[in-house]
Amino acid sequence: MARTAAAFQVKGLHMRAARYHGRGDIRIEELPEPEVRPGEVGIDVAWCGICGSDLHEYLEGPIFVPAPGHPHPLSGESAPITLGHEFSGVVYALGEGVDDIEVGQHVVVEPYIIRDDVDTGPRSRDYHVSADMGFIGLSGNGGGLGEKVSVKRRWVHPIDSAVPLDEAALLEPLSVGYHAVDRSGAKAGDFVLVGGAGPIGLLTAAVLKAKGATVAVTELSELRRQRALDTGVADHAFDPTQVDVVEEVKRLTGGRGADVAIEATSAQPVLDTLMNALRPTGVLQVVSIWSKPASVDLFQLVMKEIDVRGSIAYVNNHPDTIALVESGTIDLKPFITGKIGLDDIVDKGFETLIHHNETAVKILVSPSGKGL
Known part of the structure; x- marks a missing residue:
């Protein structure tokens, strides 16, 4: 039987x-x-990751x-906004009409805000680019950097309790990598060059x-290259200041070039390297968020018939x-490099990821302080 939010709401x-x-x-x-309104699920947030897009907001926003x-247009809200979209938690309340999930269940959230008239069914391949989409x-609509959040049932995904909740918080960025790989068409046996071994680059590689x-x-x-090798998500890790990456890729592929390249840095030199390293008819998949225009060698794109996808x-x-x-x-534990509470979010969270990002992959925040 569905339980109404009123049963759990204490004024x-x-x-x-x-x-x-x-900004800042x-x-x-x-x-x-x-x-917790009808059709929603109340979630006690266990862990929330700090995302690259959060860093962009802090440094350059609002974006x-x-x-x-x-x-x-959908949430009706503007800054100040509660941050956090990479989070896991435990269900504490069920809104009226929700009867296929239980209080106490472990969940993660697909953090969309989408118009009610958009088809978000299992066959939809474009709801994430619908008009006025938000996160x-x-x-x-709250966020994972708050102690609690209420989310429409459609966007709540139960997970096995055997998956630790800290690792579950990485399922959101892992899904970003999964979608990028899906879009790229990469398959078993392909040689793929990933530009950048930050959080999204590593998880996409996984x-x-x-x-x-x-x-x-x-x-x-060097630290990120070694982490890519130590976690087993990369077979080869190149330092572009020490080797010719394009020549190394050609050497490893019998002169052919990479079948797919994943751009995960928003850096022009990396984009250029990936274009040069691709084989004819290869795919360049861009997953990073660019805050400035980039240049693309269109002559090479035409002559090699490269597909560029976002x-x-x-x-x-x-x-x-x-x-x-x-x-x-996939084992997510090796990608968790720090855990902090809300009070340390700027000094030990944002500032670390901005100024010492080579030492960290994913820093998790416990809004309630539990688990620290």
């Missing part, structure tokens, strides 16, 4: 959350707990966050290895991604 209860007010301005504030006075934790591809990464940081977030990819982790095919 006057408050929680803490990290709120984005503007994140504050820990006290807010009322969310109301995805609606600026003050310009509310998001929980960037566009409003999906590629799970699918049977041979993976090489090009990365400036990917944003995910679309019906969570079930398959979750299955890879539940089956043990």
Whole structure:
């Protein structure tokens, strides 16, 4: 039987959350707990990751966050916004009409805000690029950097309790990698060059290895190159200041070149390298968020008939991604490099990822402090 939110809602209860007010301005504030409305699921947030898009907001924003006075058309909210879209948690309340999930169940969230008239069924391949699409934790509707959040049932994905909740928080960025690989068409036996061994580059490489591809990464940081090798997500790791990456790829592929290249840096030199390393009719898959225009060698694109594709977030990819982790095919534990509480989110979270990013992959935040 579905339980109404009213059965769980206690007026006057408050929680803490990290709120984005503007560029360089994140504050820990006290807010009322969310109301769990009909069709929604109340979630006690266990862990929330700090994403590259959160860093972009902090350094250059507002980008995805609606600026003050310009509310998001669906959430109706503008800054200040509760941040956090990479999170796991435990169900604490069920809104009226929700009867296929249980209180106490472990879940992750596909953090979309999408119009009610958009088809988000299992066969949809484009709801993630629908008009006015937004993200929980960037566009409003609460976020994973608050102690609690209420989310429409459609976007809540149960996970096996055998998957630790800290590792489960990485399922969202892993789904980004899964969608990028899906878009690229990479398959078993392909040689794939990944540009950048940051969080998305590493997790995309993990999906590629799970699918049977041979993976090489090009990365400036020695620590990141070594992590790619130590975690087993890369077969080869190149320092572009020491070797000619294009020649190394050709050597490893019998002169042919890479079948697929994944751009995960938003850096022009990396984009150029990937274009040069691709074989004729290869695929360049861009998964990074570029905050400035890039240049593309169109002569090479034409002469080699290269396909250039973009990917944003995910679309019906969570079930398959979750299955890879539940089956043990992908181990997410090695990618967790730090755990902090809300009060340390700027100094030990954002500042570390901005100024010492080679030492960290994914820093997780416990909004309640549990598990620290």
